[in-house]
Amino acid sequence: MSGMMQLKSKVALVAGGTRAAGRAIAVELGRAGATVYVTGRSTRAMRSEMNRPETIEETAELVTAAGGTGIPVQVDHLEPDQVRSLVARVDAEQGRLDVLVNDIWGGDMYLKWGTPLWELSLDNGLRMLRLGIDSHAITSHSALPLLSRRPGGLVIEMTDGTTEYNSRYRSREGFFYDLVKVAAQRMAMALAEELRPLGGAAVALTPGWLRSEAMLEIYGVTEQNWRDATERQPHFCISESPLYVGRAAAALAQDPRVARWSGQTLSSGQLAQVYGFTDADGTQPDAWRYLPEVEHAGRPAGDTGYR
Template sequence: MTETTPLHGRIALVTGATRGAGRAIARELAAGGAEVYCTGRSTTAAPSDYGRPETVAETAELIRADGGTAHAVTVDHRDRAQVRTLIERIDATHGHLDVLVNDIGGEAYVEFDTPLWEYDWDEGMRLFETGFLTHLLTSHAALGLLVRHRGGLVVEVTDGTRAYNAAHFRSTVFLDVTKTAVDRLAYAQGHELAPYGGTAVSVTPGWLRSEMMLEHFGVTEETWRAAAEANRGREDALPPYAFAISETPALLARGVRALASDPDRHRWNTQSVSSFELGRHYGLTDADGSLPDSWSFIEALESAQGAEPEVDDHR
């Protein structure tokens, strides 16, 4: 273990490592010295419902190209048998698991602003199963291995801080229940892990400027800010003005790496924390050197006209 590789010797499992935050977290943990298992459904021959080109094999290749150690495993985390086989493989190979990151979202099945009685039941259950039950199934299979050594960490990635979600309805019943359930899962796991020296934390990015979101809004890393600023005060414009405070997956990933590397990480046990809060605590910034506070800005927009993005800008 060195200052640059504080996670050397640790085994990490990152679910949903195909793209976005999952991919970034897997790469950061590997850069910190961890050996990372990258899982997801997407393969070149069989892309997932998102219909995007990224695969977990590509994520592992990026890690290895950077000098890290990674294993790509195609797993549908809705399938208990597949998840158990994955955990048995990690156990047989290493005998321990140190970091579990549950980062499967289910956003492909969201029907925004659709009341429960009009929501397509099958789509709603796919959202709940993909966005929450995958987390529960994976933790159910993995925690027995994680508590074998003291100091294990579980990171539950969700959308929205506990405080924000407690005060805001998240567009639809299925989405609202799914995302708040993930946070509650972190809280509950933290209580059960504590006697074993383990930690469970719920983390959320701000408005994530992922590959999928950039494509959805028809912007690029070079044009997103100007496009969002141009839509100030316009209703239903894409991208919306709030996207001006968006962040890359790097900010959350750097926060998770710092959390995993922190010998005093138990201070975060059962808590809900944002990428901004992790960045502020550990002295981190996004890829461009800024530290955007998305959730505070979104709340300010809701309560006052003319709110300006709050960004600690170190560029």
């Protein structure tokens, strides 16, 4: 689908498009021909509190190189005035908004896996809620009047984990993180109801075990030799590149029947089976089937049958 430039007349806003899934989604929307506004806090002139090297300018350049038009705009999505100015600019320059991807996060530095609530920093936990929930609500509040001006608008709320997986396993990974990721799924459900009478749709989308820039650094590998990390963590065999979820988002944006998914939480592995796309290596990893059936079940690592 992406090679057909089906989004050539469409405008997308990838909020939180600096790196990882957000960057890949922006690029794949661009590959399908879209004009993509890429927002975030990290620019070549300054870094966000995450203090990572990736920038919105780099993402926008990748969008343009892929065949779209990338436009970087520095925005702190916790600041309503900045978000309102962003949407006013999109309206003035394009007169439309067709796809909103809410991928704002930036809370990784506050994560402490497996630590009970009362042993966590309350300030850090509340900051995570602000970064991962408030930012999405603020962005949707400003952007949806423009997106809903035409029928067919799509909101993609980025989350972590399927509805089934999160109901069984996510809570063991931390009180605040669980709230953030489940909240994104609930936001998609609520927005689906509100957009339906206007001809729009909203979904939540999750990658699997994502080989983000930070994850590759944690394991001391690159995208080219990532399988070397399975010596340290055998279950990393089910991981996927950001390209995979980027292709999932682009497939949704190009689907004239995308409303059939509205209100649901979808995964890259699930959508690969429907739309026929693959990861960079030509496989179709399904992490959310693998994790409960293999890792949580205590079975030996191995991705046979899950790719």
